[in-house]
Amino acid sequence: MLPNQALEITLYLAPIEDFLTAPGAAVSYTVSDVKFMCQFVTLDAKYVQDTFSGIASGATLKYEYVMETQTQNACSGASVNNFIIHMSGVTSLIGVQHEFIADDDVGDRTKDKSKIAKSQNLTSWRIQLGPLWSLPTNGDFEHADNNPETLMVGLLSTNDALNYSEDVELDFNAFKNEQFRLEYMFQSNDELPNSGLSFEGTDGLYRLVTKHSVAPPTNVQLVTTMYENKTLLIGQGVDVI
Numbered sequence: 070m071l072p073n074q075a076l077e078i079t080l081y082l083a084p085i086e087d088f089l090t091a092p093g094a095a096v097s098y099t100v101s102d103v104k105f106m107c108q109f110v111t112l113d114a115k116y117v118q119d120t121f122s123g124i125a126s127g128a129t130l131k132y133e134y135v136m137e138t139q140t141q142n143a144c145s146g147a148s149v150n151n152f153i154i155h156m157s158g159v160t161s162l163i164g165v166q167h168e169f170i171a172d173d174d175v176g177d178r179t180k181d182k183s184k185i186a187k188s189q190n191l192t193s194w195r196i197q198l199g200p201l202w203s204l205p206t207n208g209d210f211e212h213a214d215n216n217p218e219t220l221m222v223g224l225l226s227t228n229d230a231l232n233y234s235e236d237v238e239l240d241f242n243a244f245k246n247e248q249f250r251l252e253y254m255f256q257s258n259d260e261l262p263n264s265g266l267s268f269e270g271t272d273g274l275y276r277l278v279t280k281h282s283v284a285p286p287t288n289v290q291l292v293t294t295m296y297e298n299k300t301l302l303i304g305q306g307v308d309v310i
Contacts, residue, residue, distance in 0.1 A: 078103060078135035079118040080206055095112075102278065133262040135163060135298045141292045144169075144189075144285040149278070152291050157273030161265035161298035164227070164254030165196075169275060172288040186292075194219070194251055197276040198266075203279035204253065209280070219251060229257040251277070263298045 081102060118129060142152045156162065174185035193209035212219040220241065256265040268275075277291070302308045 124304060125252070127304070129302055132301040132303070134299055134301060138295045138297065139288040139292065140295075141170075143287055144289045146199075146284055146287045146290065148281050148284040150281075150285070150291070152279070152293075154275040154277070154293055154295075155273055156268040156275045156295075157294075159266075159268045159273075159297055161256070161263040161294040162268060163256045163265045163298060165252065165275070165296070166294040167251040168292045168294075169249065169284075169285060170267040170290050170292050171291065184243075186247065186249045188249040189289055190281045190283040191219070191249075192280050192282050194277065194279045195254065197278060198288045199271055199274075208249075209278075217241060223250060224253040226254045227252055229254075242266045251279075254296075263300070265298055 080099075081105070082100070124130060138155060140156070144150055168186040169189040169191075170185055171187070174180055175182070191212045193211045195206040198204075210219055210222055220239070277293075279291075296306045299309055
Protein backbone atom coordinates (compact mmCIF):
# COMPACT_ATOMS: atom_id res chain seq x y z
CA MET A 70 0.00 0.00 0.00
CA LEU A 71 1.24 3.49 -0.79
CA PRO A 72 1.59 6.34 1.73
CA ASN A 73 -1.41 8.69 2.02
CA GLN A 74 -3.80 6.23 0.38
CA ALA A 75 -7.11 5.29 1.96
CA LEU A 76 -8.97 2.02 2.33
CA GLU A 77 -12.69 2.63 2.79
CA ILE A 78 -14.88 -0.05 4.35
CA THR A 79 -18.57 0.52 3.66
CA LEU A 80 -21.08 -1.21 5.92
CA TYR A 81 -24.69 -1.60 4.80
CA LEU A 82 -26.85 -1.94 7.91
CA ALA A 83 -30.46 -2.98 8.22
CA PRO A 84 -32.87 -0.51 9.89
CA ILE A 85 -32.79 -0.66 13.67
CA GLU A 86 -36.47 -1.62 13.67
CA ASP A 87 -35.43 -5.02 12.28
CA PHE A 88 -33.55 -5.70 15.51
CA LEU A 89 -35.42 -3.82 18.25
CA THR A 90 -39.17 -3.89 17.78
CA ALA A 91 -40.28 -2.55 21.14
CA PRO A 92 -41.56 1.07 20.82
CA GLY A 93 -38.97 3.58 21.95
CA ALA A 94 -36.35 0.91 22.68
CA ALA A 95 -33.67 2.76 20.73
CA VAL A 96 -33.31 5.19 17.88
CA SER A 97 -29.83 4.27 16.69
CA TYR A 98 -26.97 1.84 17.15
CA THR A 99 -23.20 2.05 16.81
CA VAL A 100 -20.84 -0.32 15.02
CA SER A 101 -17.38 -0.33 16.60
CA ASP A 102 -14.08 -2.23 16.39
CA VAL A 103 -14.42 -2.92 12.67
CA LYS A 104 -11.51 -5.07 11.45
CA PHE A 105 -10.35 -5.88 7.93
CA MET A 106 -8.11 -8.92 7.41
CA CYS A 107 -6.63 -10.18 4.18
CA GLN A 108 -3.69 -12.30 3.02
CA PHE A 109 -1.11 -10.43 0.96
CA VAL A 110 1.51 -13.18 0.69
CA THR A 111 1.08 -16.80 -0.41
CA LEU A 112 3.60 -18.93 1.48
CA ASP A 113 5.69 -21.60 -0.19
CA ALA A 114 4.06 -25.02 0.20
CA LYS A 115 7.23 -26.66 1.58
CA TYR A 116 7.60 -23.91 4.18
CA VAL A 117 4.02 -24.49 5.35
CA GLN A 118 4.56 -28.26 5.48
CA ASP A 119 7.83 -27.93 7.44
CA THR A 120 6.18 -25.49 9.85
CA PHE A 121 3.31 -27.85 10.62
CA SER A 122 5.73 -30.74 11.03
CA GLY A 123 7.87 -28.72 13.46
CA ILE A 124 4.89 -27.70 15.58
CA ALA A 125 3.65 -31.29 15.64
CA SER A 126 7.09 -32.32 16.95
CA GLY A 127 6.84 -29.89 19.87
CA ALA A 128 8.57 -26.83 18.42
CA THR A 129 7.09 -23.32 18.75
CA LEU A 130 6.67 -20.92 15.85
CA LYS A 131 7.56 -17.37 16.87
CA TYR A 132 6.18 -14.65 14.62
CA GLU A 133 6.92 -10.96 15.17
CA TYR A 134 4.34 -8.57 13.78
CA VAL A 135 3.00 -5.03 14.15
CA MET A 136 -0.50 -4.54 15.53
CA GLU A 137 -2.30 -1.40 14.43
CA THR A 138 -5.00 -0.06 16.73
CA GLN A 139 -7.17 3.00 16.19
CA THR A 140 -9.12 5.02 18.71
CA GLN A 141 -10.80 8.41 18.80
CA ASN A 142 -11.37 11.23 21.30
CA ALA A 143 -13.71 14.18 20.81
CA CYS A 144 -12.34 17.71 21.05
CA SER A 145 -13.49 19.57 24.15
CA GLY A 146 -14.57 22.76 22.41
CA ALA A 147 -11.73 24.71 24.05
CA SER A 148 -8.59 26.16 22.49
CA VAL A 149 -6.45 23.80 24.61
CA ASN A 150 -7.21 20.08 24.45
CA ASN A 151 -5.75 17.42 26.73
CA PHE A 152 -6.32 14.05 25.11
CA ILE A 153 -5.71 10.97 27.28
CA ILE A 154 -5.10 7.64 25.57
CA HIS A 155 -4.84 4.48 27.66
CA MET A 156 -1.75 2.37 26.95
CA SER A 157 -2.00 -0.13 29.79
CA GLY A 158 -0.35 -3.40 28.79
CA VAL A 159 1.60 -1.86 25.92
CA THR A 160 5.18 -3.08 26.19
CA SER A 161 6.61 -1.81 22.90
CA LEU A 162 4.95 1.14 21.17
CA ILE A 163 6.54 1.75 17.78
CA GLY A 164 4.78 5.04 17.17
CA VAL A 165 1.58 7.06 16.94
CA GLN A 166 -0.26 9.07 14.34
CA HIS A 167 -2.95 11.65 15.18
CA GLU A 168 -5.47 13.25 12.81
CA PHE A 169 -8.31 15.73 13.34
CA ILE A 170 -11.43 14.43 11.56
CA ALA A 171 -14.80 16.19 11.58
CA ASP A 172 -17.90 14.00 11.90
CA ASP A 173 -19.58 15.97 9.09
CA ASP A 174 -16.76 15.13 6.68
CA VAL A 175 -16.95 11.44 7.56
CA GLY A 176 -20.68 11.42 6.88
CA ASP A 177 -20.38 13.29 3.57
CA ARG A 178 -20.24 10.58 0.88
CA THR A 179 -19.06 13.11 -1.74
CA LYS A 180 -15.75 13.71 0.04
CA ASP A 181 -12.53 11.77 -0.47
CA LYS A 182 -11.86 10.25 2.96
CA SER A 183 -8.10 10.48 2.40
CA LYS A 184 -8.41 14.28 2.24
CA ILE A 185 -10.47 15.26 5.28
CA ALA A 186 -7.76 15.60 7.95
CA LYS A 187 -7.40 19.32 8.69
CA SER A 188 -5.12 21.25 11.03
CA GLN A 189 -8.05 22.73 12.99
CA ASN A 190 -6.00 25.93 13.50
CA LEU A 191 -3.38 24.08 15.52
CA THR A 192 -0.54 26.26 16.84
CA SER A 193 1.45 23.81 19.00
CA TRP A 194 1.42 20.33 20.55
CA ARG A 195 3.36 18.05 22.85
CA ILE A 196 3.32 14.48 24.15
CA GLN A 197 3.35 13.84 27.90
CA LEU A 198 4.20 10.51 29.51
CA GLY A 199 3.80 10.67 33.27
CA PRO A 200 4.45 13.78 35.32
CA LEU A 201 8.15 14.16 34.47
CA TRP A 202 8.67 13.35 30.78
CA SER A 203 7.44 15.24 27.74
CA LEU A 204 8.27 15.42 24.04
CA PRO A 205 9.80 17.82 23.18
CA THR A 206 11.70 18.19 26.45
CA ASN A 207 11.20 21.96 26.54
CA GLY A 208 8.27 23.84 25.05
CA ASP A 209 6.04 22.46 22.27
CA PHE A 210 6.26 21.46 18.65
CA GLU A 211 4.82 24.32 16.63
CA HIS A 212 2.69 24.70 13.52
CA ALA A 213 1.87 27.78 11.44
CA ASP A 214 1.49 28.79 7.80
CA ASN A 215 5.13 29.90 7.77
CA ASN A 216 6.39 27.20 10.16
CA PRO A 217 6.57 23.59 8.86
CA GLU A 218 8.03 22.19 12.11
CA THR A 219 5.19 19.71 12.67
CA LEU A 220 5.48 18.41 9.10
CA MET A 221 9.25 18.02 9.37
CA VAL A 222 9.05 16.29 12.77
CA GLY A 223 6.67 13.73 11.31
CA LEU A 224 8.71 13.12 8.16
CA LEU A 225 12.05 12.82 9.96
CA SER A 226 10.57 10.61 12.67
CA THR A 227 8.84 8.18 10.30
CA ASN A 228 11.57 8.12 7.66
CA ASP A 229 13.46 5.25 9.28
CA ALA A 230 10.44 3.61 10.87
CA LEU A 231 7.89 3.18 8.07
CA ASN A 232 10.19 2.85 5.06
CA TYR A 233 9.31 6.29 3.69
CA SER A 234 12.91 6.78 2.60
CA GLU A 235 12.03 7.56 -1.02
CA ASP A 236 11.80 11.15 -2.29
CA VAL A 237 8.72 12.96 -0.97
CA GLU A 238 6.91 15.65 -2.93
CA LEU A 239 5.28 18.01 -0.46
CA ASP A 240 2.38 20.39 -0.87
CA PHE A 241 2.18 22.29 2.40
CA ASN A 242 -1.32 23.62 1.70
CA ALA A 243 -2.59 20.10 0.99
CA PHE A 244 -0.91 18.88 4.16
CA LYS A 245 -2.56 21.59 6.25
CA ASN A 246 -6.05 21.32 4.73
CA GLU A 247 -6.39 17.71 3.59
CA GLN A 248 -3.81 15.34 5.09
CA PHE A 249 -2.73 16.97 8.33
CA ARG A 250 -1.30 14.68 10.97
CA LEU A 251 0.82 14.65 14.09
CA GLU A 252 3.11 11.64 14.17
CA TYR A 253 6.10 10.38 16.06
CA MET A 254 7.95 7.06 16.02
CA PHE A 255 9.82 5.60 19.01
CA GLN A 256 11.52 2.71 17.17
CA SER A 257 13.50 2.64 13.92
CA ASN A 258 13.84 -0.17 11.39
CA ASP A 259 17.40 -0.98 12.44
CA GLU A 260 16.39 -1.75 16.04
CA LEU A 261 15.35 -5.16 17.28
CA PRO A 262 11.63 -5.98 17.61
CA ASN A 263 10.11 -4.93 20.92
CA SER A 264 12.52 -2.00 21.22
CA GLY A 265 9.70 0.54 21.26
CA LEU A 266 8.33 2.63 24.10
CA SER A 267 7.21 0.55 27.09
CA PHE A 268 4.46 1.57 29.50
CA GLU A 269 5.30 -1.10 32.06
CA GLY A 270 5.65 0.34 35.56
CA THR A 271 3.78 3.53 34.61
CA ASP A 272 0.19 4.74 34.95
CA GLY A 273 -0.33 3.57 31.35
CA LEU A 274 -1.51 7.00 30.19
CA TYR A 275 -0.36 8.72 27.01
CA ARG A 276 -1.30 12.40 26.87
CA LEU A 277 -1.41 14.64 23.83
CA VAL A 278 -1.81 18.36 24.54
CA THR A 279 -2.84 20.54 21.59
CA LYS A 280 -3.27 24.30 21.39
CA HIS A 281 -5.34 26.06 18.73
CA SER A 282 -5.83 29.69 17.65
CA VAL A 283 -9.53 28.86 17.17
CA ALA A 284 -11.11 26.14 19.31
CA PRO A 285 -12.11 23.04 17.30
CA PRO A 286 -15.82 22.22 17.69
CA THR A 287 -16.86 19.17 19.64
CA ASN A 288 -17.84 17.31 16.48
CA VAL A 289 -14.15 17.08 15.58
CA GLN A 290 -12.50 13.82 16.63
CA LEU A 291 -8.84 13.19 17.30
CA VAL A 292 -8.29 9.87 15.49
CA THR A 293 -5.21 8.11 16.87
CA THR A 294 -3.47 5.19 15.18
CA MET A 295 -1.04 3.24 17.37
CA TYR A 296 1.61 0.85 16.07
CA GLU A 297 2.64 -1.79 18.62
CA ASN A 298 5.08 -4.69 18.51
CA LYS A 299 3.49 -8.09 19.13
CA THR A 300 4.76 -11.67 19.13
CA LEU A 301 2.57 -14.59 18.06
CA LEU A 302 3.59 -17.94 19.56
CA ILE A 303 2.15 -21.07 17.92
CA GLY A 304 2.92 -24.44 19.48
CA GLN A 305 0.73 -26.79 21.45
CA GLY A 306 -1.34 -23.66 22.02
CA VAL A 307 -1.54 -20.15 20.60
CA ASP A 308 -0.48 -17.09 22.59
CA VAL A 309 0.13 -13.41 21.85
CA ILE A 310 2.67 -11.45 23.90
